[in-house]
Amino acid sequence: MTTLSTSVGNSKETxxxxxxxxxxxxxxxxxxxxxxxxxxAMRGEDDREFNMTKxxxxxxxxxxxxxxxxxxxxxxxxxxxxxTVSKAVIVLGTEAIGHLALGLKLIDGLSAASxxxxxxxxxxxxxxxxxxxxxxxxxxASTKDAEEAVVCSMLHSLGxxxxxxxLADRWALVQVRCAQGDVDEESAAQEVLGxxxxxxxxxxxxxxxxxxxxxxxxxxxxxxxxxxxxxxxDWLAAVSTMSSExxxxxxxxxASVDEQIALIAEGYADMLGLDVTQVVNAVDAAQQxxxxxxxxxxxxxxxxxxxxxxxxxGKPANSxxxxxxxxxxxxxxxSSISTGQLLTMALETAxxxxxxxxxxxFLRDYDEARYAARLCFGDGAQxxxxxxxxxxAYQPDVFHxxxxxxxxxxxxxxxxxxxxxxxxxxxxxxxPGVQSFVVLPLTANRHPVGFIYGDWxxxxxxxxxxxxxxxxLNELRILVVRxxxxxxxxxxx
Numbered sequence: 001m002t003t004l005s006t007s008v009g010n011s012k013e014t015x016x017x018x019x020x021x022x023x024x025x026x027x028x029x030x031x032x033x034x035x036x037x038x039x040x041a042m043r044g045e046d047d048r049e050f051n052m053t054k055x056x057x058x059x060x061x062x063x064x065x066x067x068x069x070x071x072x073x074x075x076x077x078x079x080x081x082x083x084t085v086s087k088a089v090i091v092l093g094t095e096a097i098g099h100l101a102l103g104l105k106l107i108d109g110l111s112a113a114s115x116x117x118x119x120x121x122x123x124x125x126x127x128x129x130x131x132x133x134x135x136x137x138x139x140x141a142s143t144k145d146a147e148e149a150v151v152c153s154m155l156h157s158l159g160x161x162x163x164x165x166x167l168a169d170r171w172a173l174v175q176v177r178c179a180q181g182d183v184d185e186e187s188a189a190q191e192v193l194g195x196x197x198x199x200x201x202x203x204x205x206x207x208x209x210x211x212x213x214x215x216x217x218x219x220x221x222x223x224x225x226x227x228x229x230x231x232x233x234d235w236l237a238a239v240s241t242m243s244s245e246x247x248x249x250x251x252x253x254x255a256s257v258d259e260q261i262a263l264i265a266e267g268y269a270d271m272l273g274l275d276v277t278q279v280v281n282a283v284d285a286a287q288q289x290x291x292x293x294x295x296x297x298x299x300x301x302x303x304x305x306x307x308x309x310x311x312x313x314g315k316p317a318n319s320x321x322x323x324x325x326x327x328x329x330x331x332x333x334x335s336s337i338s339t340g341q342l343l344t345m346a347l348e349t350a351x352x353x354x355x356x357x358x359x360x361x362f363l364r365d366y367d368e369a370r371y372a373a374r375l376c377f378g379d380g381a382q383x384x385x386x387x388x389x390x391x392x393a394y395q396p397d398v399f400h401x402x403x404x405x406x407x408x409x410x411x412x413x414x415x416x417x418x419x420x421x422x423x424x425x426x427x428x429x430x431x432p433g434v435q436s437f438v439v440l441p442l443t444a445n446r447h448p449v450g451f452i453y454g455d456w457x458x459x460x461x462x463x464x465x466x467x468x469x470x471x472x473l474n475e476l477r478i479l480v481v482r483x484x485x486x487x488x489x490x491x492x493x
Contacts, residue, residue, distance in 0.1 A: 014193045052097055057348065103151035134152070140278045202216075235272070319353055351377045358379075358455050359453070361452055362450050371389065408477070452477075
């Protein structure tokens with residue numbers, strides 16, 4: 001028998017070493033900030049939908065994943081053709097989108113932390129597959145906790161991921177101990193690390209401030225007969241454990257996979273309120289749809305996806321179609337959503353459809369006799385908003401001209417010598433890096449009530465608005481101004 005080159009692990013020593021390794025790698029660069037934004041949007045009482053939309057739109061890859069999920073068969077009841085994140089948030093809810101975003105961002109962050117490690121790739125694939133299994137199980141169970149179950153299942157192996165990524169040397173010892181044949185993985189981890197893998201997962205999730213229900217679900221539940229339905233926390237733990245065990249079996253892909261899946265299904269079906277056949281069918285469906293639906297991008301394809309998003313920076317080649325799709329969302333939802341939701345959807349349509357650096361809604365404040373920025377998308381736009389205001393008395397500049405004539409204006413080169421004198425001082429001082437911009441005036445009963453502004457920075461390729469872009473932008477303006485009489489009652493603070 002091989003002798004381990006370590007004594008029984010000490011839990012404090014293991015956790016201290018783990019946090020040290022995490023700090024060395026930057027504590028999942030970008031993850032903490034995004035998670036904080038997601039949790040704030042989920043918990044906040046004001047503008048929850050707008051803040052969640054803004055958080056998702058800050059990440060192009062996450063944006064596409066949210067839209068793919070919203071249009072998947074799981075949500076067919078809401079209809080097809082959801083083209084904007086803002087509509088997805090309205091339809092699915094901030095908590096659903098928040099749970100999805102939390103899971104995806106953590107998976108992306110962990111994958112990026114060790115992109116070249118075989119163990120890392122294996123754990124990623126199993127975590128993603130577990131999420132698919134949970135999604136299928138919840139569709140059979142007709143539960144309203146689908147998104148939470150997906151995320152809990154994806155992160156059920158968080159302890160394994162953390163140890164295999166950040167403590168690869170200790171993880172190798174755990175695997176050696178398991179190979180000796182007399183202990184299982186949890187027992188081996190207890191010997192080597194001083195605590196089991198599920199406890200490491202819970203400690204990590206709590207340290208990152210993840211929701212309590214998610215933290216509590218990160219424990220292994222043994223299959224036992226139950227006489228009554230499980231409560232919410234126990235059900236999440238059960239479906240997460242079952243999904244992770246099935247994902248491990250499917251990933252190994254050995255000759256007895258069907259038999260092993262059947263045994264797992266038999267053990268957990270009663271706990272999940274299902275029969276064995278339903279659980280087996282759910283696992284089969286998950287295996288088949290994991291790649292077909294492309295709801296989750298496999299780690300091996302993430303570099304390609306990131307490259308595509310970078311190459312596509314600026315105005316998209318299919319901008320007219322993207323704008324038309326967004327306007328369709330706006331038209332379909334306009335009679336049933338609030339004015340704030342409508343403005344958010346319109347702003348997102350312009351932002352995404354035109355590939356803008358920033359998109360900002362300016363509204364007219366009659367009491368203070370000025371126009372001021374009220375909603376924004378884009379990197380750094382929030383910090384600029386206090387400086388984006390100007391008086392409503394007519395001045396000979398491009399913004400007042402657009403408002404006075406109720407005519408869309410596109411400026412291809414804001415720094416052209418023949419045009420500079422038409423730009424107001426507040427714009428020059430606040431947005432010096434802008435190369436091109438567009439102004440979409442919003443006029444009700446011949447009175448300007450605001451406008452949508454969007455720009456492209458110098459770093460992006462030269463921009464040109466095509467005739468095909470103009471029609472959906474004009475329709476967007478018409479749809480928005482129909483609710484103009486309600487704007488003065490809005491509070492975006």
